[in-house]
Amino acid sequence: MKKFIINNYLEDIRKKIPAYDLMLEIIFNSILKIETDISQIKNILAIGGQSFEAKNLSKIYNNSKITIVEPSEIMLNIVKNECEDLKNLEYICDKFENYKNDRNFQLCLCLLVLQFVEEPRSFLEKIYNSLDKNGLFIISIFSNKQLAYWKEFALSRGAKKEQVEKTFNNQSEVMNVLSPDYTETLLKEIGFLKIEKISEILSVDMWIAEK
DSSP: OOOOOOTTHHHHHHHHSTTHHHHHHHIIIIIHHHHOOGGGOOEEEEETOOHHHHHHHHHHOTTSEEEEEESOHHHHHHHHHHTTTOSSEEEEESOGGGOOOSSOEEEEEEESOGGGOSOHHHHHHHHHHHEEEEEEEEEEEEOSSSHHHHHHHHHHTTOOHHHHHHHHHOHHHHSOOOOHHHHHHHHHHHTOEEEEEEEEETTEEEEEEEO
């Protein structure tokens, strides 16, 4: 799992990711309301979770323990500073691949992380094994689809031209090249059930799945 040290990460990602805020709204204002029973959610895992995720999870599941696993100390400190008044957050500064959990989770969010993971299959297998039976998994990726449209979108939003051009011209130098079909196949092969694609906007895809 790749480290990020961008201080203005949210500003940067909103320029690069189509409908980033809409994706979060769909999760917190729709999916979680329908797919989870608050009383049954005791432990939540947020891989690479940002402060907006943490605040909304804490608001909905105020009696649950929320574990945020993030390899970058700088990024994790940003979340800590912005969520210092929240008492149900646990912070783990490490790669998820190295994380040794002492409990299973009923809910896991992994948003726009998988494309930066060295071994996507083993990463997803570890998530699967970390979930309780019937645990809910929400995942989004940046794929290799519609990159030409994405490039123009990102540039029009003010994203750094050098970074956009590098991703467009040689995506494999920046991240793993993941297709939506490959990602969905991995989820099925690992054993996830009820896999449902929730959204697809240019190069960004999001699914929910159940263990």
